[in-house]
Amino acid sequence: MSTRLALGAEPDLDQQDLAAPIVVAGVSKSYPRRRGPGVLALAGFDLSVGAGEVVAVVGPSGCGKTTLLELVCGLSRPDAGQVRAAPAALMPQSDLLLPWSTALDNAALALRARSGRLDVRVSRAQARARARALLEAFDLGEFASARPHELSGGMRQRVAFVRTLLAGKPVLCLDEPFGALDAITRQEMQDWLAAALMREPRTVLLVTHDVEEAVLVADRVAVVSRRPGRVGAEIEVDLPRPRERTDPEVAMLRQRTMEALR
Amino acid sequence: MAALALALALLGGWELYADLGPVESYLLPAPHQVAAALADDRSLLWSNFTSTAGEIGLGLLAALAVSLALATAIHFSPAVRRAVYPLLIASQTVPVAVMAPLLVAWLGFGIAPKLVIVAVICFFPIVVTMLDGLAGVDPQLRKLMRTLDASRWRTFRLVEAPSALPALFSGLRIAVVVAVIGAVFAEYSGSSDGLGHLIQQALAQLQTPRAWAAVVVLAAFAVAMFALLTVVERRLLPWAHRTVGVTT
Numbered sequence: 001m002s003t004r005l006a007l008g009a010e011p012d013l014d015q016q017d018l019a020a021p022i023v024v025a026g027v028s029k030s031y032p033r034r035r036g037p038g039v040l041a042l043a044g045f046d047l048s049v050g051a052g053e054v055v056a057v058v059g060p061s062g063c064g065k066t067t068l069l070e071l072v073c074g075l076s077r078p079d080a081g082q083v084r085a086a087p088a089a090l091m092p093q094s095d096l097l098l099p100w101s102t103a104l105d106n107a108a109l110a111l112r113a114r115s116g117r118l119d120v121r122v123s124r125a126q127a128r129a130r131a132r133a134l135l136e137a138f139d140l141g142e143f144a145s146a147r148p149h150e151l152s153g154g155m156r157q158r159v160a161f162v163r164t165l166l167a168g169k170p171v172l173c174l175d176e177p178f179g180a181l182d183a184i185t186r187q188e189m190q191d192w193l194a195a196a197l198m199r200e201p202r203t204v205l206l207v208t209h210d211v212e213e214a215v216l217v218a219d220r221v222a223v224v225s226r227r228p229g230r231v232g233a234e235i236e237v238d239l240p241r242p243r244e245r246t247d248p249e250v251a252m253l254r255q256r257t258m259e260a261l262r
Numbered sequence: 263m264a265a266l267a268l269a270l271a272l273l274g275g276w277e278l279y280a281d282l283g284p285v286e287s288y289l290l291p292a293p294h295q296v297a298a299a300l301a302d303d304r305s306l307l308w309s310n311f312t313s314t315a316g317e318i319g320l321g322l323l324a325a326l327a328v329s330l331a332l333a334t335a336i337h338f339s340p341a342v343r344r345a346v347y348p349l350l351i352a353s354q355t356v357p358v359a360v361m362a363p364l365l366v367a368w369l370g371f372g373i374a375p376k377l378v379i380v381a382v383i384c385f386f387p388i389v390v391t392m393l394d395g396l397a398g399v400d401p402q403l404r405k406l407m408r409t410l411d412a413s414r415w416r417t418f419r420l421v422e423a424p425s426a427l428p429a430l431f432s433g434l435r436i437a438v439v440v441a442v443i444g445a446v447f448a449e450y451s452g453s454s455d456g457l458g459h460l461i462q463q464a465l466a467q468l469q470t471p472r473a474w475a476a477v478v479v480l481a482a483f484a485v486a487m488f489a490l491l492t493v494v495e496r497r498l499l500p501w502a503h504r505t506v507g508v509t510t
Binding site: 070113149 | 400402403405406407408409410411412413415416417420421424499501502504
C-alpha cells in the first residue's frame with residue numbers, strides 16, 4: 001500500500017493512528033476568489049479512518065466536504081496540516097457515466113484508464129471480463145450492454161459504484177452518491193450500498209447530508225461544522241448489520257447526529 | 263412542407279421580378295431560363311461538377327487531417343496554443359485573391375493549389391469547434407480520470423476525444439459550406455475546369471443562365487453534404503442528441 005505525504009506546517013501525526021489508511025491532521029484549505037479574500041473551506045480539520053472502517057462525514061452545505069474528499073483523493077494539497085491517505089477512488093454525486101459507452105464499458109473504464117501506467121497493461125477484453133464478473137456479482141449482469149440513458153438513476157449509481165470498486169483502491173471516497181436520487185430510490189440505494197460494503201469491505205469515506213444514510217451505512221459519523229469546516233463531534237454507530245431504518249437505536253443515533261449538527 | 267412553400271414563394275417572386283422588373287435578363291435570368299440551362303448544359307455542368315467536387319472532397323479531407331493534429335497539439339500544449347492560435351486566426355484574414363496567384367505560381371494550374379485553398383479555409387472552423395469540444399469536458403470527469411490513475415493521453419483517448427466528436431461534426435458542417443466558396447474562388451484564380459471556372463467563363467460571355475445553373479448545382483451540393491453529415495452524425499453519435507444527466 002503506497003502512501004502519499006503532503007507536508008504542511010504542523011506535524012502532529014504522532015497523535016493519530018499511523019497505520020490508518022486515512023489520516024487528516026490539522027488541515028486548512030482555502031480557495032482563491034476573483035475578488036476579496038479567499039474562501040476558507042477547512043480549518044484545523046482532524047479525522048482518521050481505520051482500515052476497513054466506514055466513516056460518514058455529515059454537515060451543512062458548503063462545509064468543505066467535497067474539499068475533504070479532493071484532499072484525500074490527492075486531487076489537491078492542503079494549505080496547512082497533513083493528509084496521508086492510501087490510494088483512493090472517487091465516486092462523484094453525478095454518476096459521470098460516459099453516454100457513448102455501455103454499462104460494461106463504463107465499469108471497465110476504471111481498468112482501462114490505468115492501462116499503460118505503472119507497467120500495467122490491461123487489454124480491452126481483460127478489462128471487460130473483469131468488469132462483467134463484478135457486474136454479475138452485483139446482479140447487474142443483464143444491464144451490461146445497456147447505455148446510461150437506458151438505466152434508471154439508481155442503476156446508474158450502481159454501475160458507477162462497480163466502476164469505483166474496479167479501480168482497485170483500498171479506499172473509497174463517496175461524494176453524496178445518492179444526493180440526486182428521489183427519496184424512494186435513495187432508500188433502496190442506501191440498503192444496497194450497505195450490503196455491497198458487507199460483500200466488498202473497503203475503507204470508506206462517505207460524504208453525505210443525509211443523516212439517516214450516515215447512520216445506516218457507517219461505523220462512525222463525523223459531524224462537520226459550518227464553513228470553515230472542522231469535525232465538531234464523532235458518533236460511533238455500534239450496531240449490527242444489516243440495519244433497519246425503523247430500528248429504535250438507528251432512530252436514536254439519527255437524533256443524536258441531528259442535535260450535533262445544530 | 264413549409265420549406266417547399268417558402269422555396270416556391272421565393273422562386274415565384276424571382277420569376278415575376280426577372281420577367282416584369284427593370285433588370286435586363288443578361289444580369290438576372292429568370293428561374294425558367296436557369297432551369298433550361300440546367301437541362302441543356304447538364305453534361306457540361308456534370309463534368310465540371312466532378313472536378314469541383316473532387317477539390318472539395320480532398321480539400322476537406324486534408325483540412326480534417328490538419329485540424330485533428332493541430333487541435334490535439336493545441337489542446338495538449340499551452341505553449342503551442344499561445345504560439346499557433348493567433349497565427350491560425352491571422353491565416354483566415356488572408357484573402358484568397360492574394361493567396362491564390364502565389365499558390366498557382368508555386369503549385370501550378372493543377373488540383374494542388376485548389377486543395378490548399380479549400381483546406382486553408384476549412385480547417386479553421388474544424389479546429390475552433392474541436393478545441394471547444396475538448397475543453398468542454400466536465401471538470402468532474404477529468405478529476406475522476408485522475409483518481410483512476412489515467413495518464414493525460416488516456417484521458418484524451420477515452421474521455422476527451424469522444425466527447426469532442428459532436429463539436430467536430432459541427433465544425434465539419436460549417437466547413438463543407440465554406441469549402442464550396444473556397445473551391446469556386448480557387449478556380450477563379452486559374453484553372454481549366456470546375457464550376458468556378460465555368461461561372462467565370464459564362465459571365466464573360468453573358469451566358470448568365472449557365473452561371474446561375476452552376477450556382478444551383480453548387481448550392482444543392484452544399485445542402486446535400488450538410489444533410490449527409492447530419493445523418494452520419496446521428497448514426498454514429500446517437501448519445502449526443504439525448505438530454506444527458508437526467509436522473510430518475
